[in-house]
Amino acid sequence: xxxxxxxxxxxxxxxxxxxxxxxxxxxxxxxxxxxxxxxxxxxxxxxxxxxxxxxxxxxxxxxxxxxxxxxxxxxxxxxxxxxxxxxxxxxxxxxxxxxxxxxxxxxxxxxxxxxxxxxxxxxxxxxxxxxxxxxxxxxxxxxxxxxxxxxxxxxxxxxxxxxxxxxxxxxxxxxxxxxxxxxxxxxxxxxxxxxxxxxxxxxxxxxxxxxxxxxxxxxxxxxxxxxxxxxxxxxxxxxxxxxxxxxxxxxxxxxxxxxxxxxxxxxxxxxxxxxxxxxxxxxxxxxxxxxxxxxxxxxxxxxxxxxxxxxxxxxxxxxxxxxxxxxxxxxxxxxxxxxxxxxxxxxxxxxxxxxxxxxxxxxxxxxxxxxxxxxxxxxxxxxxxxxxxxxxxxxxxxx
Numbered sequence: 001x002x003x004x005x006x007x008x009x010x011x012x013x014x015x016x017x018x019x020x021x022x023x024x025x026x027x028x029x030x031x032x033x034x035x036x037x038x039x040x041x042x043x044x045x046x047x048x049x050x051x052x053x054x055x056x057x058x059x060x061x062x063x064x065x066x067x068x069x070x071x072x073x074x075x076x077x078x079x080x081x082x083x084x085x086x087x088x089x090x091x092x093x094x095x096x097x098x099x100x101x102x103x104x105x106x107x108x109x110x111x112x113x114x115x116x117x118x119x120x121x122x123x124x125x126x127x128x129x130x131x132x133x134x135x136x137x138x139x140x141x142x143x144x145x146x147x148x149x150x151x152x153x154x155x156x157x158x159x160x161x162x163x164x165x166x167x168x169x170x171x172x173x174x175x176x177x178x179x180x181x182x183x184x185x186x187x188x189x190x191x192x193x194x195x196x197x198x199x200x201x202x203x204x205x206x207x208x209x210x211x212x213x214x215x216x217x218x219x220x221x222x223x224x225x226x227x228x229x230x231x232x233x234x235x236x237x238x239x240x241x242x243x244x245x246x247x248x249x250x251x252x253x254x255x256x257x258x259x260x261x262x263x264x265x266x267x268x269x270x271x272x273x274x275x276x277x278x279x280x281x282x283x284x285x286x287x288x289x290x291x292x293x294x295x296x297x298x299x300x301x302x303x304x305x306x307x308x309x310x311x312x313x314x315x316x317x318x319x320x321x322x323x324x325x326x327x328x329x330x331x332x333x334x335x336x337x338x339x340x341x342x343x344x345x346x347x348x349x350x351x352x353x354x355x356x357x358x359x360x361x362x363x364x365x366x367x368x369x370x371x372x373x374x375x376x377x378x379x380x381x382x383x384x385x386x387x388x389x390x391x392x393x394x395x396x397x398x399x
Contacts (some may be wrong), residue, residue: 027056029111030160032095032153032239033064034220036106036248039182043105044183044191046216048150050157051093051109052123060093063126063349066149068142080305082312084138086149088129097246104248107253110223112157113240117246120162145203145313150216157238161228165238167209171218174204176314177368179215193260193370197299197324198306200317214235224253251324264375271379288341289347290332292380297329319365323358323377348384348391355380 035047049064067089069075078084100107114122132138142148158165177199184192213219226238258266274288303324306315335345358377361367 004170014064017167027054028123029055030114030119030122030157031109031111031244032093032157032220032223033062034108034110034216037187037217038103039107039187040376041191044187046183048153048216048219049096050122050126050153052119052126053093062093062096063088063090063130064149065089065140065152080310082143082310082315084143086153087133087139088126090126090130090230101246101273105246106244107246108220108242109245110220110242113228113236113238114160115162116180118160118162121162122156125156125159130237141311143313145211145214148214150219151214151219154213154219163230164368166227166229166235167222170207170209170212174207174212175205176211176214178209179212179218183215188211188256189259189261190256193372193385196368197320197373198303198318199314200307201319201365202314202317204366204368252302260370260372261375264372264379268375268379268382271382275382278386278390284390286335286345289383290336292383293332294329295334296324297326297332300325300328319367320327320369320373322361323354323373348387351380351384355384 003070008066031051031053033049033051035049037046045067047064049062049066051060051062053060065086065088067087068079068084072078072084097107106350118349129138140147140152180195180199180203184195194319209222213222223239227235228238229235239377271288274285278284300321303318303321304326306312307318307321308316310316331350335347338345355377
C-alpha cells in the first residue's frame with residue numbers, strides 16, 4: 001500500500017520547482033472528505049481527509065493527517081499524556097471508503113472549486129510531506145483542539161489557493177466544551193461526563209471560526225459557505241459540488257443502565273439513608289465515609305495525572321482538582337488507623353475545606369462544571385452537616 005502511494009505521488013506531482021506534468025495539471029480534482037463520527041472514543045468527532053483524483057486516468061488517492069501507530073512503544077501511556085505523534089497517510093480512495101462503510105459511517109465529499117494550478121499546488125504539498133514521512137519519518141505532535149486532521153487539511157487548502165479564502169462568520173456562543181459535548185452526548189452521556197471531568201476552564205472561553213473548525217462537521221459546514229477571492233477581485237465559491245459517497249444512519253447512543261446523573265442521585269439518596277440510619281442507631285458509619293474518599297481519590301488520580309503531566313490542551317486549567325484530587329487516598333489510611341484507635345479523624349473538617357475551595361473556585365474561575373458534580377458535592381455536604389450535628393448532639397448529651 002505504501003509503495004503504491006509513493007509511486008502514485010511521483011507520477012502525479014512534479015518535483016519541487018519543476019513544471020507540472022502535461023496531461024496532469026488540468027485533470028486533477030481535489031475534494032474535502034468529511035467522515036461521520038464513530039462509536040469509539042477517538043472517533044466521536046468524525047474525521048477529515050483530502051481526496052486527489054485524476055479525472056482522466058481514474059487514479060484516486062486519499063490523504064489524511066489522522067494516522068497513528070498502535071505499535072509505538074508505550075502507546076497507551078503516550079496517548080493519555082497527549083504525546084502521540086501522527087503522520088500523513090495515503091490510501092486509494094476505494095480502500096478508504098470501504099473501511100468506513102464497514103463501520104457504518106457516512107462519508108461526504110465536497111469537490112473544491114480550485115484552479116488547475118491550485119490543485120497541482122495542493123497535491124504537490126501533500127506529495128512533499130508524504131515523501132518526508134517515507135524518507136525521514138516525518139511526524140507532527142497531535143493536538144485535538146488546535147492541530148489535528150481537520151485543521152491540517154484546512155491549512156493545506158488555504159495555502160494552495162492563489163488569493164484568499166473568505167470564511168463565513170463563526171457561530172455565536174460556541175466553546176470547545178460545547179462542541180465536544182455535542183458529539184460526546186450523542187454517543188453516550190458517560191462519555192460526556194468523563195470528558196467534562198477532565199477538561200478545564202480553557203474549553204469554556206468563546207471561540208472564533210478557527211477554533212470551531214477543529215471539529216470536522218463544523219469545518220465542512222463552514223466550507224459550504226466559504227468563497228475564494230482571487231488577486232484580481234473575482235469571487236467564486238470554495239465548494240463546487242458535494243455528494244455522499246457513503247451514507248448511513250447516525251450511530252445509536254451507547255446505552256448504560258444508569259446515566260451519570262441517575263447514578264449520582266442514587267448516591268445522594270444512599271447518603272441520606274446512611275445519615276438517617278446513623279441517627280437511629282446512634283453510631284457513625286465510617287465505612288461509608290471511606291467509600292466516598294476512595295471514590296473521590298480514585299477519580300482524582302486521573303484528574304491530577306492529566307492536570308500536572310499531560311500535554312493535552314485544556315486539562316491543565318481544570319478547577320475541579322480543588323475538589324476531585326488524590327489527597328483523599330493519602331488521607332484514607334491515616335483516617336482508618338485513627339478510627340481503630342478511637343481517635344478524632346477530622347473527616348468533616350477536611351471535607352469542609354475541600355467544599356469551601358470548590359465554592360471559591362466558582363467565584364474566581366469561569367469553568368462550567370457538569371451538573372453531576374454539584375450532586376456529588378451535595379453528598380459530601382450532607383455528610384459534613386450530619387456528622388457535625390451528630391457529634392454535637394452526643395457531646396451535649398454527655399454534658
